[in-house]
Amino acid sequence: MIADGRYADAYMVNWKSNVFPGILGRTCDRPCEPACRRGRVEENNIGMSGAQPEPVAICRLKRVTADFKGSVDDRMPKPAARKNGKRIACIGAGPASLTVARDLAPLGYDITVFDGEKKAGGFIRSQIPRFRLPESVIDEETGYVLNLGVTFRAGQRIDSLKAVLDEGYDAVFVGCGAPRGRDLDVPGRKEAAANIHVGIDWLSSVSFGHIEKIGKRVIVLGGGNTAMDCCRSARRLGGTDVKVIVRSGFDEMKASPWEKEDAQHEGIPILNFLVPKSVQHENGKLVGMTFEKVKAVYDDKGRRSLVNAGEPDQYFECDDVLVAIGQENAFPWIERDLGMEFDKWGMPVVDQTTLRSTHPKVFFGGDAAFGPKNIIWAVAHGHEAAVSIDRQLNGEDITLRPAPGVTTLSQKMGIHEWSYDNDISNDLRNKVPWAKAEMALKSIKVEVELGFDAKLALKEAQRCLNCDVQTVFARDLCIECDACMDICPTDCITFTANGEEPDLRARLKAPALNLAQDLYVSPELKTGRVLVKDEDVCLHCGLCAERCPTGAWDMQKMLIEMTHAGPECRTNGAGYSRPSPVAAAAKTEQARKAA
Secondary structure: OOOOOOHHHHHHHHHHHHOOHHHHHHHOOOOOHHHOHHHHHHHHOHHHHOOOOOOOOHHHHHHHHHHHOOOOHHHOOOOOOOOOOOEEEEEOOOHHHHHHHHHHHHHOOEEEEEEOOOOOOOHHHHOOOOOOOOHHHHHHHHHHHHOOOOEEEEOOOOOOHHHHHHOOOOEEEEOOOOOEEOOOOOOOOOOOHHHEEEHHHHHHHHHOOOOOOOOOEEEEEOOOHHHHHHHHHHHHOOOOEEEEEOOOOHHHOOOOHHHHHHHHHOOOOEEOOEEEEEEEEEOOEEEEEEEEEEEEEEOOOOOEEEEEOOOOOEEEEOOEEEEOOOEEOOOOOOOOOOOOOEOOOOOEOEOOOOOEEOOOOEEEOOHHHHOOOOHHHHHHHHHHHHHHHHHHOOOOOOOOOOOOEEEEEEOEEEOOEEOOOOOOOOOOOOOOOEOOHHHHOOOOOOOOEOOOOHHHHHHHHOOOOOOOEEEEEOHHHOOOOOHHHHHOOOOOEEEEOOOOHHHHHHOOOOOOOOOOOOEEEOOOOOOOOEEEEEHHHOOOOOHHHHHOOOOOEEEEEEEEEOOOOOHHHOOOOOOOOOOOHHHHHHHHHHHHHHO
């Protein structure tokens, strides 16, 4: 759709599942991209090109849909025409809670979202710096949810879960995140407290305009994405000598590779294998920190421990320290006499499938459920919790999860003609343009990444290998002429005797070495052989289907409709529903092709 310039359609398809395309298109941790076959195909050809294999820029293409979509107000679900009499409370206005509200409000549920801040978004708003995510994008995409007839209780912090339950809600969803940052416990910490800040609290103060400057020499402790946001923010607020100090090795840091690259691109060094030992101060004023140099040692089971490297301690002068060594949950507002179980770490016991706690009315999601992770993980929790709540309040077993809907449609229009673009682009991954450094580092609010323009978006979209178009093989039509095997540009098709998988993988025309990718193995053919296809390196180019003289191969487009809350996820439910944006977009596509 992006390649076709249908940005609004593409946005709505993405909005159905991800809820926040513009936000995630700038900040997502990209768990989808390692699965992209483009990187695998390039990896197999790396000896020819010398370039590093990289997947399609899925995350940045989602931003394209948000940047170029125009107005989609008329395509959003409308508030329910009538309420169904069921009331839901969502505690916290972060991505998990807003997803629950988005899924349930159009079905007639009366949704109330509580948050201690004046605006919705949770840590999306409070902890992600404006140079990565403009506030206007947050306002727009949280607004789509709140405009569904959701009641937003801004500035109302919840101090008692019992009090919420006593208000008679039929279900309560807890999506309050992991609001407490871990602190540093070394000699001198308390004495120099005025200039040592917990990272997530400091970022929040920066986001809301309470902090506008920092000292020139800044040490950031920690190796996660929060540490990267802290160091880059400090650089923009007056820090001229900003460094990140991490106890682990560079490759072991929890920060995403691109986050580390972005920090280094802005001239911020990352120093590894240094453990905080003490804080130096003079008359209560922070002057520096001392670190122990360590090295990683592994036992015979591969377990790592950090031991003294036998080198002198290292001392760094500093004016401020930002502590970004992790986050943890805090649930002092949940009474322990509600019948809810907690584990030894103080986390609620939550079912990983249904997201329900041991209290029948209380559900958790996002960082509040299983600890800090990322935005898209929280959105996924919200979808699953909404299905559970909807089924539970309609008297159904919430442990039964309806399977996604899948439809397929042949793309063949003629002997050499397809209704999808099967040309394979040889382009390497396109780089996202950046604002000039002198401008970007001058203000905390100047967005660094400018995003793809339409031309770059088209080029990047064309790198896609059409994972939504599958090769479908009909055994009964195959005459075993081997033509498909001969024409395959990646040698991913083999006709051979069947066998156990390890043996079979080694006997293919091109050995299938990626054990994480299942093989496509046909039933036995007339000669007793089987057809084996290695999906790992298939380009979905359709040459096998073009070459086949009997039509045994076909290329079929598949549409997956994930299970969302609503009548379609219930067996005995009925109520208000509307066609999903995905289904609507599919119908638009079919109508366009018919025309």
